[in-house]
Amino acid sequence: MAGTGDAHLRQGDEILLRVEDLVVEFPAGRKGRVHAVSGVSFDVAEGETLGLVGESGCGKSTTARALIQMPRPTGGSVWYNSQDLATMSAGEMREVRPDLQMIFQDPISSLNPRRKVYEIVSEGLSVWGNKQGAFTEGRVDELIEAVGLDPRVAREKRPHEYSGGQCQRISVARALVLDPRVIICDEPVSALDVSVQAQVLNMLEDMKERYGLTLLFISHDLSVVKNISDRVMVMYLGKICEIGDGDLIFDSPSHPYTNALLGAVPDPDNPYTDTAELLEGELPSPINPPSGCRFHTRCAYAQDVCRTDEPQIQQVSDGDHWVACHFPVQRETETQVEVAEKPAPKAPAAPPADSVDDSAFAALKAHRETNLR
Amino acid sequence: MSRADSEPLLEVTDYKVGFKTERGMAKAVDGVSFTLPRGSTLGIVGESGSGKSVLNRSIMGLVASRAQVETGRVKFNGIEIANTDRQAFWGTKMSMIFQDPMTSLNPVMRVGRQIGEPLRQHLGMSRAEAKERAIELMTSVGIPSPAQRIKQYPHELSGGMRQRVMIAIALAGEPELLVADEPTTALDVTVQKFILDLLGDLQANRHMAMTLITHDLGVARGRTDEIMVMYSGRVMEQAPTDDLFSNMRHPYTAALLDSSPKLSHAKHTRLRPIPGAPPDIVAPPPGCRFAARCRYAQARCLVEDPETRIMSGNHKFACHFPVGTDQGAEALANNVATGHTAAGLKISPEGVLV
Numbered sequence: 001m002a003g004t005g006d007a008h009l010r011q012g013d014e015i016l017l018r019v020e021d022l023v024v025e026f027p028a029g030r031k032g033r034v035h036a037v038s039g040v041s042f043d044v045a046e047g048e049t050l051g052l053v054g055e056s057g058c059g060k061s062t063t064a065r066a067l068i069q070m071p072r073p074t075g076g077s078v079w080y081n082s083q084d085l086a087t088m089s090a091g092e093m094r095e096v097r098p099d100l101q102m103i104f105q106d107p108i109s110s111l112n113p114r115r116k117v118y119e120i121v122s123e124g125l126s127v128w129g130n131k132q133g134a135f136t137e138g139r140v141d142e143l144i145e146a147v148g149l150d151p152r153v154a155r156e157k158r159p160h161e162y163s164g165g166q167c168q169r170i171s172v173a174r175a176l177v178l179d180p181r182v183i184i185c186d187e188p189v190s191a192l193d194v195s196v197q198a199q200v201l202n203m204l205e206d207m208k209e210r211y212g213l214t215l216l217f218i219s220h221d222l223s224v225v226k227n228i229s230d231r232v233m234v235m236y237l238g239k240i241c242e243i244g245d246g247d248l249i250f251d252s253p254s255h256p257y258t259n260a261l262l263g264a265v266p267d268p269d270n271p272y273t274d275t276a277e278l279l280e281g282e283l284p285s286p287i288n289p290p291s292g293c294r295f296h297t298r299c300a301y302a303q304d305v306c307r308t309d310e311p312q313i314q315q316v317s318d319g320d321h322w323v324a325c326h327f328p329v330q331r332e333t334e335t336q337v338e339v340a341e342k343p344a345p346k347a348p349a350a351p352p353a354d355s356v357d358d359s360a361f362a363a364l365k366a367h368r369e370t371n372l373r
Numbered sequence: 374m375s376r377a378d379s380e381p382l383l384e385v386t387d388y389k390v391g392f393k394t395e396r397g398m399a400k401a402v403d404g405v406s407f408t409l410p411r412g413s414t415l416g417i418v419g420e421s422g423s424g425k426s427v428l429n430r431s432i433m434g435l436v437a438s439r440a441q442v443e444t445g446r447v448k449f450n451g452i453e454i455a456n457t458d459r460q461a462f463w464g465t466k467m468s469m470i471f472q473d474p475m476t477s478l479n480p481v482m483r484v485g486r487q488i489g490e491p492l493r494q495h496l497g498m499s500r501a502e503a504k505e506r507a508i509e510l511m512t513s514v515g516i517p518s519p520a521q522r523i524k525q526y527p528h529e530l531s532g533g534m535r536q537r538v539m540i541a542i543a544l545a546g547e548p549e550l551l552v553a554d555e556p557t558t559a560l561d562v563t564v565q566k567f568i569l570d571l572l573g574d575l576q577a578n579r580h581m582a583m584t585l586i587t588h589d590l591g592v593a594r595g596r597t598d599e600i601m602v603m604y605s606g607r608v609m610e611q612a613p614t615d616d617l618f619s620n621m622r623h624p625y626t627a628a629l630l631d632s633s634p635k636l637s638h639a640k641h642t643r644l645r646p647i648p649g650a651p652p653d654i655v656a657p658p659p660g661c662r663f664a665a666r667c668r669y670a671q672a673r674c675l676v677e678d679p680e681t682r683i684m685s686g687n688h689k690f691a692c693h694f695p696v697g698t699d700q701g702a703e704a705l706a707n708n709v710a711t712g713h714t715a716a717g718l719k720i721s722p723e724g725v726l727v
Contacts, residue, residue, distance in 0.1 A: 055561040056532065163650060164421075193420040193588055198632040198646030205641070220561055227634035227642060246640045264566040265636060268595040272636075279563045281517075282531060 005313035006041040008243050008322035016080065016214050017067070017182060018043040023075035024059070024066045024238075032287045036062040037073070038238040044182070044231075049208065049215040051229030051246065053222055053261065057283050059238040060218050064184045067216070068100045069093055080182075098128055101175035105187035107167035111159040117170055118144070118155040124178045143173040146210065147203060165196035169203065176211060184216045189224060201228055222265055226250050231320070234258045237286060237294040240313065244321035254316045254328035256299050293326065301327045380451065382549055382582045383409040383432070388445035388455070390424075390431045392438065396655045401427040403606035403657075404445070411549070412580040414573075416593030416614070418629070419603035422651050425586050428603070429552045433469055434459030450549070464491045464546035472555040474535035478527040484538045485523025491545045510541040515571060533564035537571070544575060551576070551583045557592065569596055590630050594618060599687070602626045605651050605662040608681070612688035620688065622695040625663045648718060648726055661693070668726050669694045669704045670714040 006020065024037040037059040044050045052060040066073040069085055078085040080100070085093060104110040111120055122140040141151040147169040149162075159167055168188060175183050185204070189197040205228065208215060219225050225232060226246055233243040234255060241255040253259045253272070260279045262272035281298050284290050290297050296306040305326050313324045390402040402424045409415050417425045430436050432447055434454070447455040449466065459467075471477040479487055488510055489503035498506065504523070511519035514537040527535055536556060543551060553572060557565035573596060576583050587593050593600050594614060601611040602625065610623035621627050631645045649666045652658050658665065664674040671694060679691045694704035708714045709724050719727045 055563060165650075194629065194633045195420060195647035198634070198644035199648075201634070202644050202646060205643075222562065223634040223636050226636060226640060227638065227644065229640060250636065261562060262636070264562040266562070266565065266569070266589065266591045266595070267636060268591075270636070278566065282534075 004039040004041075004239070004310060005324065007313050007315065009041055009043050010045070012045070014045045014047075015043045016046040016048075017216075018079040019063075019067060019076065020079070021076040022063065022066055022073050022078070024062050024071075025074045028287050034286050035238050035289050036286060037066060038289070039076070040235070040238070040240055041076075042233055042240070042243060044214055044216060046181075046214055047208075047212060048230045049217055049228055051225035051232045052216065052218045052235060053220065053225050053232065054235035054241075055220065055261075055283060057237070057286065058235040059286075060235050061186055062238075063235070064102075064186060064216055064218055068097070068102065068184065098124070098178035099181045100184070101178065101180040101182070102184045102186065103168070103171045103175050103188045105190055107164050107171055107188075107191065108159060110171055111167055111174075113159055115158065116155060117149075117157055117159060117162070118151065120159070120170060121154070121173045121177055124174065128178055140177065143176050144170075146176075146207065147173045148199075149173075163196075165192055165200055168192065168200050172200075172203065172207060176207060179211070180213070182214045182216065184218070186218045187220070188217075190219065190221065197224070204228065222262060223267075234261070237284065237289055239294050240324055241295065242321075242323045242325075243313070244316075245319065248316075248319055248321040252316075252321075252330075254321070254323040254330070255295075255325050256301050256327075256329055257295050259329050293324075301329075303327065380411075381408040382411045382450060383407075384446075384448040385432065386446040386448075388428070388432075388447060389443070390427055390436070391442040391444075393440040393442065394655060398442070399655045400606050400657065401654060402431065403654075405601075405603070405606075405608055407601055407608070407611065409550070409582050409584065411582055412576070413598040414576065414583045414585055414596065416597035416600040417584055417586045417603060418588065418590055418593050418600060420588060420629075420651060422605075422654075423603040424606040424654075425603050426554055429469075429554060429584055429586060433463070433467055433552060435469070464495045464548065466548055467550040467552065468543040468546065468548035469552040469554060470536070470539045470543045470556050472558050474532060474539045474559070475527065477539060478535060480527055483524055483526060484530070488523070488538065488541050488545055491542065495546050506545070507541070510545055511538070513575070514538075514541045514544075515567070516541070531564075532560055533567065536560060536564075536568055540568075540571065540575070544579075547579065549581060551581055552586070553583060554586045555588070556585075558587070565592075572596075589633070590626075591633070602629070605657060606654055607662060607691065608689070609663065609692075610688075610690040612690075613686075616685075616688050620684070620697065622684065622688070622690040622697060623692050624667045624669045624694075624696055624701075627696050628667070645725060661691075665716045666718070667716070668708060668714060668718065668720055668724065669696070669701055670716045670718070671704050671707065672715045675715055 020041050022037055022040045026034040026036060028034045040063055054060050067078055073086055076086065085096065121144060125139065144151040144154050149166060149169055189200050192200060207213060217228055229246045231244060232246045232249050234241040236257050241257045242249055253262055259272060279298050284297055292308045293306045293311050296302040311324045311326045313322050316323050316328060386406050388402060388405045391398040391400050405428055419425045431443060443456055445455060446453060485504060485507050488507040492498045492503040492506050507523055508519045511522060516522055516534060516537050557568050560568065585593060585597055597614050599613050600617050602609045602623065604625050609625045628647045632647055634644060647666050652662055660676045661674045661679050664670045673693055679693045681689050681691045683689050694701045705724055708720050709722060713719050721727050
């Protein structure tokens, strides 16, 4: 699992958010520290949706929260608009906050039950005013209508009078009212029925189009993530396993962990069950994470090198697909890659395979470094 | 087992559960009938509020509300149990596992004692026997180092471990019927797969009948012998699992299946949600309850309640214009031609609700 490295970071003006070597730790007990996020780097281009997947406890929510400095990360930087949010003062950060909004998992408990829905949606505007000028009722009405609710009814009703799906629409309207550029969606549809989930996902896609949003979408549901994301990032125990274009990752998942996740999706036509080994054991404690690759304790392909050396993020074939694994899973594709290099599951220690091409990797990295600003 | 396997374990006939409210009777379960043979699994699928949980809790005798009204017949092992006190059955005859393993375990009692308690209560075991059996049960549900784990409290266990403890408690009295109410909804996919596999194995080994309540057709498929799709307290479609997916008849079942995102679809595939919300169960609409959200709806659906039809053996459905039949195709073509359904939903030329 994974690893560190920033080979997968992209260059260009369209990069809106760039997270470098993000570390989040929490104190635990007298000496211990919870290593919630350890050296995660990624970027999000303007107008893109990045999906974050992983099991509970993998650090996906912590990553998203550290991004908006709630709480501030222990280390690393978060570049937004060529400013590092991690080094900003509280006052400066406050100025940036309207651009970065969030939607939470539980639609009902994230809304104040004692306030009218209209007030909930308009509160941001009454605090900040409008970018175009003062508070406008028209703006609030427009948004409530845009998410599919009736603004006149919203003036009278409180959250408990709406269903879960409707409450999630209210959360979206509230997030949109300050005209943000980035919305962080933390499991926004996990608490909803499938039929309502589809309504909310379609609505998010519409809002993204209409208001030119960039989304960071967190979910443990792989089919939801596949549907909504342009790029996908798979996390395990505070590290990145695999990142890249959603279609490439889902067509040929390279990390054993990604394969295990996909193989567990309850769908009788699940195409991934052939390569997936069912995960054994429990998620190790983030207070004392395993050495080397953090996934090695549960990985069917683990070798000695996995216990000692942390894999660096490397490119999988051409294209936007990156994996942090010493022995990436290679699926049979039309171009039929060499499968022989992969050690057999649970085989006795084999010599470290040369699947990590050091020279090519170093060259790639050097190339990237010369391109750095 | 003393009784012949041919006799069903559970036989439910025209079962209704209502709750008295200020506005009138809320018909949470409105005339449900099914039989559950020994050792088989029935999947009960539906959205929130479809009555699937109330149905099962009420059969278990767990709905203790004075406002509850129960009518119809429930035969368990050939004995009529509706409107009786079913507490004597709990644990040894029928058992239940719940959705949220954190809130359904006692947070201030060690898990070993929670597993041992029904053994001492119902089977009259001594403390030492109960402890030994608790360790055996924990081993059988795949909990590593059970001798240490029995001394732990629920908060010291992960969600998957807690759910395994719940299963161990439910199985302690060797029940003949296990009701699993959304047992994996709060869990990660990897843990979900483990728990579902575990339930399947345990059920096969013990020849236990199970009802698996879920809102996910994907979970029910491949894990059940028969599936019952509920909506607004009614059974919309009921069929052996394979038959349900190969010969789907009810538009609601089809809509439910269509609305979930699929791994096989490319990214940004437009989803097809079911528009609107389920009807008011205090004053349900005349006619078909799903008509207001259905893309096949015709004028007849709004006024005439469809009767349950039986197709080829055990496949039952309640619809005037079933999917996959000439009537259904005609109804859809008719709606596409007029641009809207009889309930006024707009429909695109491709037959998709917009």
